[in-house]
Amino acid sequence: MKRSMTKSPVALARVALKMGEKALPTYSSRFSNKIYTQPQLFAILVLRQFFKTDYRGMVQMLNDLSDLRRALKLERIPHYTTLQKTHARLLKKGPLTGSNTPCSVTPTTRD
Numbered sequence: 001m002k003r004s005m006t007k008s009p010v011a012l013a014r015v016a017l018k019m020g021e022k023a024l025p026t027y028s029s030r031f032s033n034k035i036y037t038q039p040q041l042f043a044i045l046v047l048r049q050f051f052k053t054d055y056r057g058m059v060q061m062l063n064d065l066s067d068l069r070r071a072l073k074l075e076r077i078p079h080y081t082t083l084q085k086t087h088a089r090l091l092k093k094g095p096l097t098g099s100n101t102p103c104s105v106t107p108t109t110r111d
Contacts (some may be wrong), residue, residue, distance in 0.1 A: 012050055013071040016043035028089065040072050041086040048083070055080035055087075 006012055020039030028038055047068070048058040062069055062077045069077070 009047055009050060009065070010067050010071045013043050013047055013068055016046040017072060035076060036074070036078055036082065038086070040074060041078065041083065042090065043072055044078070044083060045087055045090070055083045058083060 006015075017039055020037075020042035024038040024042060026037050026039070027034060044058060044062070047061070048055065051058065051061060053061065059077060059080045062072075062074065
């Protein structure tokens with residue numbers, strides 16, 4: 001199976017949002033504020049990796065790029081701490097499995 005690489009952040013945002021909608025519940029809790037969905041936050045975190053930036057940088061990109069906001073169906077831009085907390089929660093639960101086991105991505109160390 002051939003995978004195509006994209007250089008378009010808008011195309012990546014759309015794909016990440018669709019994947020998040022298939023893999024994640026809409027909200028993390030029934031008590032959630034329901035401002036952002038988990039798939040939206042997941043897609044933002046994917047874009048953060050794409051742009052190789054920090055949480056504050058990603059928030060600034062969302063402020064600057066209206067096409068990304070539209071692709072992610074964002075009415076408001078999340079605070080950077082919302083992204084940090086979502087990232088920590090998804091790593092703890094395992095983003096695609098929904099289990100309580102740690103994510104399968106492990107950091108490498110240099111000797």
